[in-house]
Amino acid sequence: MNLEISVSPHVRSPYGTKNIMWMVALVLLFPSAAGVYFFGIKALILIVFTSLIAVITEAVCQWLTKRPITINDGSAVVTGMLLALVLPPTLPLWMAAIGAVTAIGLVKILFGGLGFNIFNPALAARALLLASWPVAMTTWVRPFDAITTATPLFLVNKMHEAAPGYWALFIGNRAGSLGETSVLAILIGALILFIVRIIDWPAPTAYIGSVALLSFLLGHDPLFAILSGGLMIGAFFMATDYVTAPVTTKGRFIFGLGCGIMTVLIRYYGGFPEGVNYSILFMNILTPMIDKYAQPRLYGGRKRG
């Protein structure tokens, strides 16, 4: 009889990387559906197209570098979807394609692939697009009729005009990026990820909490601050990214806190109306340092050397 030997443990949890990534992709269908509902068929085309380009880019890069092709692990699909969700729904497809190629090729594969990238691929690509084509990247449309308009954050913080009602903000009936507008859809998706324990509470709680608190202290409407812009999608789907955020509970809390502070500073004192994108990229840089210092307590109480 041929017995296999290996080091313990001999049983493993049934959940692998693939299950996690595809689950996230599945959950992203909620904000995607909301985007399609509000912005029409263009939104659907953008999501499918960006995801497809992301997957193709990953396959080509891995083929060129003679590495195993891992497109079925679902991580490229997740990146493609996330990128589409943070783009204006009317963005020309060729720009979106450049974004997807940047996200996967430049930000992810060049740094070593899944697990090794420093920056959140979707957000780094979005930052590049924003710097390259600022007009197209800030051309927003109203839901349903697609008339060009400004985002609520721009209206309130830069033009000092009245904000849309909380309910409109909550369900997503406002101008903005494809998948960021519907807080409701994002919360449903996030709730599922919480229940299946794919994301945990520290980063989103610290992020949203600190934005609300700081907005309140600085004399702004805290509820408007958390319902507008890309805060919700950033807090639940970007600040919880495994690869580019810290690994410990303590570290994730600090990460969320840092994101919150940076977002508030950019929103109220910066040139841009929104700061979620840059605040998370900024904190991505600090992740290794946070990992080094925010470590769990050792059993036996000895100080870490």
Add this chain to the structure above:
Amino acid sequence: MIKCAIMFFSKTFRGGIHPAYLKELTSGKPSSPAKDPAQVIIPLLQHTGVPCQPLVKAGEQVKAGQKIGDSDKLISAPVHASLSGTVKAIEPRLCFTGDMVNSVVIESDGKNEIYEGIKPETGNLLAAIREAGIVGLGGAAFPTQVKLSPPKDKKIDTLIINGAECEPYLTCDHRIMLEETDLVLEGIKAAAKVLNVNQILIGIEENKEDAIHKVKSQITSTKSQTNLNIQIIKLKTKYPQGGEKQLIKAITGREVPSGGLPFDIGVVVLNVGTCAQIAKTLKTGMPLIDRVVTVTGRSLKEPKNLRVKIGTLFKDLIEQCGGATKGEIKKVIAGGPMMGVAVSSLEVPVVKGTSGILVLTDKEAVSYEENDCIRCGRCIKVCPAGLLPNFLADAAKLKDWDKTVEYHVADCIECGCCGYVCPSRIFLVQYFKAAKWELKKRKAVNR
């Protein structure tokens, strides 16, 4: 008031996991004696410590309970013949660990005669426990006599009895608590007497409600005869609740200092099976020559709890459970699935520390390809030692042994929680074992 609130909840520790327990395969099955083997292989090293020297020669007649190997070193435990018969050979034989260990091979004469020198012990309890070769029956097999003789400067105030049995599949301790409750309590009393402690805390996981009930009623019925303060602590069902350090933390709130022993915080921990064996030895004088082994697995025709003579081959026991009729055997584990050792052959003997024999098919023991870490942090969340398994594994992969020391590899208890949850299927425990091995080698060279 605060104490009441704490008692309301089952106690536990930081980290840990909830694997599929599958104890129902055998938990309701009373332990039955295994068939007497035609031959036993008794390794001269079955414990943590120094190997024994053989006291018999090939061709000699031995009887059940006769001492056949001993050592004059402190951390060691003698071994005994588990049946009567002829010594066929004294030679290295394959052990469950994969090592060749010098062993005494005895061929049974079928008479099962008991050695004449065996008589109840009433005098020196500690000497009797040593002579009987008693070791921790939970799995680590540390000589019990050493555990019961703490250094003079350490004041022991609490004796903890480990009835947690947190490893999936295993039910031998559960059965002992149900079937040998009186022996367990007698053993506890003897150990408490040796240690001169008053406070005894028995930790049992809440999934063994019947055992908690049985032990509780037994304590109540014998309360008048003793002045000991014996309490049952209900523990949360969570792996590794029965790990010595985790059990101490859950029950007393104390933590064993890094690199230290339970002695250092005034605690001694004994397994329930060990206590029952102590009582048996003191009552009859019979040394440790058999134990309860859970022979289990979903593919077995009839999983069982068997009382097995030390030295019986795994093969014989799997046969007695009807063999694997529902699927092909892929792996056989000595112990439980989380910390047990996969054996390379079924021709290895049951030793004192063998709590279970687990048969796994290819559906249960899936082999995985290792992938890159995605930094999900699950290993950190479940690590009961508070380590950073992902970074520790990175250091070990690079053979940066100094870095593994910085990441406290020595504090790893090898419980396997990190490896269980890792979605990238990284062989974390394997890396940590390798690092410990390298560091041990380096220490030996420096010495």
